[in-house]
Amino acid sequence: MRIMGIDPGYAIMGYGIVEYKGSRFTPIAYGSITTDAHTPNEERLMVLYDELTRIIEEYKPEEASIEELFYNTNATTAIMVGEARGTALLACAKAGLRISEYTPLQIKSSLTGYGRADKKQVQTMVKMILNLSEVPKPDDTADALAAAICHAHHAGGRMPRL
Amino acid sequence: MRIMGIDPGYAIMGYGIVEYKGSRFTPIAYGSITTDAHTPNEERLMVLYDELTRIIEEYKPEEASIEELFYNTNATTAIMVGEARGTALLACAKAGLRISEYTPLQIKSSLTGYGRADKKQVQTMVKMILNLSEVPKPDDTADALAAAICHAHHAGGRMPRL
Numbered sequence: 001m002r003i004m005g006i007d008p009g010y011a012i013m014g015y016g017i018v019e020y021k022g023s024r025f026t027p028i029a030y031g032s033i034t035t036d037a038h039t040p041n042e043e044r045l046m047v048l049y050d051e052l053t054r055i056i057e058e059y060k061p062e063e064a065s066i067e068e069l070f071y072n073t074n075a076t077t078a079i080m081v082g083e084a085r086g087t088a089l090l091a092c093a094k095a096g097l098r099i100s101e102y103t104p105l106q107i108k109s110s111l112t113g114y115g116r117a118d119k120k121q122v123q124t125m126v127k128m129i130l131n132l133s134e135v136p137k138p139d140d141t142a143d144a145l146a147a148a149i150c151h152a153h154h155a156g157g158r159m160p161r162l
Numbered sequence: 163m164r165i166m167g168i169d170p171g172y173a174i175m176g177y178g179i180v181e182y183k184g185s186r187f188t189p190i191a192y193g194s195i196t197t198d199a200h201t202p203n204e205e206r207l208m209v210l211y212d213e214l215t216r217i218i219e220e221y222k223p224e225e226a227s228i229e230e231l232f233y234n235t236n237a238t239t240a241i242m243v244g245e246a247r248g249t250a251l252l253a254c255a256k257a258g259l260r261i262s263e264y265t266p267l268q269i270k271s272s273l274t275g276y277g278r279a280d281k282k283q284v285q286t287m288v289k290m291i292l293n294l295s296e297v298p299k300p301d302d303t304a305d306a307l308a309a310a311i312c313h314a315h316h317a318g319g320r321m322p323r324l
Contacts, residue, residue: 042255045248075240079231082244083251086207090249093204101203 001155002028004061004097005148006052007140008069008085011035013048014140017059018130020152027130029059032141041080045087052091064092064099065151067107067143102150110150122146163317164190166223166259167310168214169302170231170247173197175210176302179221180292182314189292191221194303203242207249214253226254226261227313229269229305264312272312284308 001021007014016030033051035044066088069081092099105115111125123135123142129149136142163183169176178192195213197206228250231243254261267277273287285297285304291311298304 040261042251042261045252046255049252069241070238075237076232078237078240079244079247082241083248085241086245086248087252089204089245090207090211090252093208099202099204 002061003063003065003148003151005144006066006088007143008088009140010044010080010084012138012140014144015055016141016145016148017061018148025130030136030141030145032138048084048087049091052088056095064097065147066101067147068101068103100151107146107150110153111146164223165225165227165310165313167306168228168250169305170250171302172206172242172246174300174302176306177217178303178307178310179223180310187292192298192303192307194300210246210249211253214250218257226259227309228263229309230263230265262313269308269312272315273308
């Protein structure tokens with residue numbers, strides 16, 4: 001099973017593609033798409049959409065895993081994050097991927113066995129599980145890989161111990 | 163100038179296309195796209211995107227006008243509205259439309275000369291300006307037409323008197 005995790009954002013959208021076979025992970029490709037804050041919003045969304053579509057075509061994931069977002073801060077920020085997230089959902093759906101959504105709690109639990117793990121613990125587990133030499137940068141990329149791993153655990157039948 | 167106004171929403175997305183020439187308006191087409199709450203989010207976004215794209219191809223507006231959204235209520239709602247809004251921006255941008263964004267205050271002022279006008283006053287002005295026999299339903303359609311009229315006033319050089 002080849003899974004693309006996505007951490008959606010307007011300025012930085014993290015992505016991480018992993019192969020999951022016999023409870024073993026192989027990292028395929030990961031990184032982030034960035035957009036320039038000085039360009040119009042619709043152009044930024046087009047960059048995000050076109051880049052995601054290109055990455056999907058190149059690496060051919062079958063499944064997408066995307067974090068459910070919760071904001072209790074600024075609603076204007078939430079609308080913008082929603083715009084970027086909707087663009088990611090659309091790119092995946094148009095490419096025929098099956099999409100799963102996980103809460104931050106599910107992702108943390110799935111990686112560390114502990115829902116209140118901090119960012120650093122999650123990143124360390126991403127590095128270990130994928131056997132990487134260092135934690136992927138920026139954080140958005142590590143978060144995208146964490147979402148992909150979480151989906152493998154859920155879809156692969158190995159549920160996190162809670 | 164042919165303008166498409168959009169009132170973005172997940173369940174109901176209003177649209178209204180008007181022709182503006184020599185300070186006169188002709189309504190071309192208006193209505194709403196609805197999506198089923200029981201289908202997955204990404205399928206709903208695809209319906210919104212594909213329908214908007216089809217409407218743009220059929221009526222060939224050159225400009226799009228979309229309301230800037232402000233929410234001080236539920237951030238989860240704001241994220242969902244953002245997803246629908248991002249999908250609308252993307253459909254317009256992909257079709258080559260020029261996009262303008264207006265605040266609710268700008269739209270109300272442009273139609274009624276008064277930023278605190280209520281929904282009903284704005285809808286009555288939409289009906290009068292477009293010479294319609296009744297107020298378009300649902301509200302989302304009337305709001306989309308209001309956004310289109312606002313853009314005509316701004317882009318056409320006739321600024322609202324504030």
